[in-house]
Amino acid sequence: MFSVVVLISGSGSNLRALLEAATSSDYPARIVAVGADRECAGLTHAEDFGIPTFVVAPAAFTSRDEWGSALVSAIEPWQPDLVVCAGFMRIVPALAVSALFPRLINMHPALLPLYPGAHAVRDALADGANVTGATIHVVDEGVDTGPVIRAREVAVHQDDSESSLHERIKVEERQLIVETVADIARERIDLEEISRR
């Protein structure tokens, strides 16, 4: 069975969508472990589903390379076919990117290349955008710069706050990540080919 490690930093609603999807016998992937860069609420979703967790906190290491190496060491025993950053709010160190590329993907709450970085929803609102969205991309060494796999638009409403818009984006993201992981597992998406573009 196609196996997935999910990395998170926060509430983990996208992780939960994947965990729920993976309980279906029709779903072609299984979540084998969940990792985080800090103790966070999302880890409880993994516990609810009996999935093992690990925390590799950057503060415990003296350099980004050491942290990256520890992250890879925590992921590798699971021999995942895919690693999904689902609200993992760290730039993955180059060493970990090269160990996992192209089977490391990220979700981002904007239509990349617009609004990269940690405040994508706030930046879209500040910019007066009428439309923003969600993007899933292969992780490379840049900040939200890797090849795009899929994206979905979300309209910005005039009375949107950062949290109301982010919640509507997350509704789309949860569907998009569940569909995208399934399509990668079913070989309907070829990450090697996307990464050569």
Ligand code: GAR
């Ligand atoms: C999602 O909107 C995801 O796109 C975003 O964090 C949220 C996590 O939500 N990621 C980034 O902004 C990465 N730059 P969740 O914890 O409820 O799944």
